[in-house]
Amino acid sequence: MQVWNTNSYGAVVGVFNTQGASWDRARREFTEHLAPKAPLRAAVAPADVPALASASDARYVAWVDSVQTACVLTTYDSLHVTLARGQSDIITLLPLKTSAGIAIAPIGSPLLRLHLCIHGHLQQMLTLAPSQAS
Secondary structure (H helix, E strand, O other): OOOEOOOOOOEEEEOOOOOOOOEEOOOOEEEEEOOOOOOOEEOHHHHHOOHHOOOOOOOHHHEEOOOOEHHHHHHOOEEEEEEEEOOOOEEEEEEEEEEEEEEEEOOOOOOOOOOHOHHHHHHHOOOOOOOOOO
């Protein structure tokens, strides 16, 4: 299952492997119904998010929370996430800004876990301007 949300600066995609399990209200936990299956492999692309799909020539940084890794994708490129039953992952998608041949996307600091809450604010504060030659 994939769910997504957007703000003015990017998007977040949640990917969940819910095969063979359901929520037990009495025990307040997931109950597994089927024998273990092979892990689920899901593809995530910026085009999965309708607000990002319209920019066909855009490039995005995709931050994969489970492995604390970033990669660059075009709108229709996808990355693959492998999830065991009951696992989930969060992928943050931010557009790359380019100036003077340098591309940047403020994903925050994974060491401080800032990417979870302020990447949109960092994007809002970021202004790229060409350097002025002297």
